[in-house]
């Protein structure tokens with residue numbers, strides 16, 4: 263049987279997952295040093311979800327998520343320098359320093375944010391899918407949400423419209439088992455998110471979100487389905503966040519053993535590294551080269567984020583409205 | 590009654606605890622209010638004392654639990670609905686305005702909705718545009734609501750208790766940056782409540798009136814100190830309640846000072862300052878020696894960058910300059 267992934271694809275996926283992990287570690291440090299402020303939500307532990315899904319997308323596809331968005335942006339191939347500089351609130355950031363960690367966008371990469379209001383991205387993603395269908399551009403919108411967000415009413419209003427109008431949208435519920443300090447058992451009656459589209463005829467799947475290959479496989483099914491005009495699809499990703507909800511959360515609602523257990527047994531990056539070595543027989547040196555390269559990329563991003571100047575004071579009043587009329 | 594020192598956070602908690610103890614229909618509901626003891630630890634210890642029937646953790650469904658609170662109030666209970674921050678009340682605004690605020694009137698006085706919506710309001714620090722919204726003017730726009738926004742711990746406690754006992758929907762706007770601040774003005778008497786709708790003159794002065802609420806009261810008081818060094822005696826009015834506004838106290842002050850500066854952290858257009866300006870035109874025109882000056886936040890969504898955020902918010906120096914302008918002094 264051929265391998266589920268080519269060596270080149272594997273190296274690329276490993277590169278992206280590790281980039282996210284190392285990027286987030288540095289972001290955490292910069293927060294500790296006071297260079298990043300406000301809310302900062304790290305993606306560590308969930309890397310396989312976004313990397314697996316993004317790996318099968320086409321250039322015209324669109325992506326939207328909430329505030330735990332650094333991983334999504336890096337997986338959309340946004341420049342780590344621009345992302346890190348937004349975290350430090352500098353002019354070289356993707357939003358010129360005006361958005362911050364939770365509010366970043368890239369038209370060029372079809373990344374539509376970066377949203378701070380839990381659940382609000384879900385109807386917006388549905389609207390992006392509406393535009394794909396309207397314009398007949400063959401695109402699909404990937405709309406990410408958390409297990410907590412999945413309880414917002416607008417999610418179900420979206421499911422109904424998406425199914426009614428057969429919109430090309432894949433809803434990805436990143437079930438990391440907690441919304442802030444509340445476990446899914448305490449927030450959700452019948453916490454099976456993949457089945458929540460049933461009433462509207464939306465197919466769903468539960469996927470091991472810590473296994474890159476499983477994510478990729480399921481994403482292909484879901485995206486093909488949506489792209490073929492059949493309508494929306496729900497993927498529930500069973501995953502885990504390693505850090506507190508944000509930098510100010512000591513995460514006392516879960517045990518150290520629980521966190522360590524996941525890191526030890528299910529770490530998406532360790533697992534995939536072993537797979538590359540044992541199954542794909544990729545020489546360890548090649549993997550180490552990637553690891554070295556990422557160190558440099560992340561250090562450069564940090565350096566850029568520290569030295570990029572603050573936005574010019576005149577930027578306070580720009581970008582509120584577009585200039586001109588009828589343009 | 591003795592006055593004791595505590596933080597605003599503790600004062601709010603004590604207010605809720607006393608009212609929940611006093612009246613079995615009072616309960617607290619919101620995201621992370623119970624097991625996590627509040628996202629900002631305002632409900633610290635309440636679950637331990639009152640149990641999960643009275644202190645209820647919700648899913649992240651603001652529109653749902655705000656509406657549920659309204660229904661519970663119609664049904665004879667007295668809900669305290671916490672928004673983790675008021676930014677998220679935007680999800681629930683329809684229930685607050687269309688259901689809570691209007692139903693007494695629409696029912697010809699039958700229904701009534703004794704409910705408190707509370708939580709931190711306005712800018713915290715570096716949390717960006719979607720998490721820095723001040724709702725004072727938005728909610729104060731609506732008949733059928735009362736809107737309170739206290740500064741000190743003592744006021745926070747006595748006014749939250751008044752809000753819980755009030756038979757109407759009350760929007761209670763707190764401030765995250767004030768939570769940790771100590772004040773020596775907290776009454777230990779569980780029956781001490783303050784009337785809603787009464788401002789407080791926090792500093793007397795004869796030259797210019799400064800009106801402010803919530804965190805801006807502290808800035809106004811600091812500005813008054815600096816102004817005193819320059820020979821200007823500012824009178825600082827802590828509005829405490831935004832709706833109904835204590836116009837009487839402001840007019841009395843303006844009759845004495847003949848000059849007024851209004852201070853708020855939110856946007857200028859149709860803000861609290863605009864309302865005060867209109868009221869002064871109507872009720873104190875003959876006493877004004879200078880036009881009212883509004884000190885407000887910049888008319889933009891809140892930027893994240895440190896330097897821009899600083900520029901977007903009223904600073905003590907901005908208030909000092911505005912007061913001097915109102916007094917026709919040359920700016921420093």
Ligand SMILES: Cc1ncc(C[n+]2csc(CCOP(=O)(O)OP(=O)(O)O)c2C)c(N)n1
Pocket residue numbers: 330378379380381407408409410411412438440441442507620649651673677680
């Ligand atoms: C409408 C709204 N309510 C509350 C919040 C505060 N809040 C931010 S993140 C969060 C938890 C969300 O959990 P989940 O959807 O599971 O995503 P995760 O953080 O686990 O990625 C809450 C309650 C918010 N930002 N928006």
Ligand SMILES: [Mg+2]
Pocket residue numbers: 408409410436437438439440441442
């Ligand atoms: Mg979650």
